[in-house]
Amino acid sequence: MEPVVCEKLTKRYGEVVAVQDLDLSVRAGEVYGFLGPNGAGKTTTLRMLLGLVRPTSGRVLLHGRPPGDLSGVGALIEGPAFYPYLSGRDNLRVLARYAGVDDRRIDVVLDLVDLTDRARHKFATYSLGMKQRLGVAAALLKDPQLLILDEPTNGLDPAGMADMRTLIRRLGAAGSTVLISSHLLGEVEQICDRVGIVARGALVAENTVAELRSGAGLRIFAEPVDDAAAWLRLLLGTSAVAVVDGALDVTVSPARAAEINESMVKAGIAVSGLRTRERDLEQVFLELTGGESNGR
């Protein structure tokens, strides 16, 4: 049973279409990055997942069930609300009591988010990054199968961001399923197994980072380079071939690599190297989202 499935999920606020026909699925054990520019509909989607907002149409299934039953789900959606004059540990104690969670779990989650040393200190004295990590600790109290985090590094300084990334990677490595939203490409690239890119409420791509970046074409090293360029232009069209730094950048499906290699060799061209040309993830993102700012 997949932890998250959205089918044709749509949310309208009057004239504003916040989310439109969104199909998305998160697999068990993966860290899934829900990436999109500001206003793309990420928060609205996550709120629908948690049953905080009712979809206009379409549906959500969490572990095969409609939202409402959140027993296996931990979430950090808006900034976490804690008592400023209670310690981190006491704040978690209050929440654990509400949730019927054994106090021993508190030490486990404090350790997971690396706050054991500061657990006795008042929440008010915590840095933003520590506050955010305590929010994740609270979301982990019930040992959820699925963790949903909305822009968990928003507003953090570089060190706080790095700590949060380490934490999410650690959770992923331990087998947790994590869905995080972000508008930061670099972040998603570093920690996510798969990425869904959303623009203007609709999912425009869903794949691994490696797959999203590949597929731009081939980079070919061949001699003589001018003959090679002429041959490839004949084969694939003038605009598909560019000579860059003595090598050939060719816009063609990487699946045709073997065939192209063979045809060049037959034409008497010495091919010394041929590899898939990767696109910068930012380039992919801008193409897919129609050049909107990604907020970086």
Ligand SMILES: Nc1ncnc2c1ncn2[C@@H]1O[C@H](COP(=O)(O)OP(=O)(O)OP(=O)(O)O)[C@@H](O)[C@H]1O
């Ligand atoms: N309660 C609401 N009433 C009216 N419009 C809303 C409401 N909530 C969201 N919207 C609109 O829906 C669209 C998507 O907003 P949403 O907050 O889901 O985007 P987002 O991708 O999370 O962006 P951000 O990263 O800025 O939070 C925006 O145009 C927003 O103005």
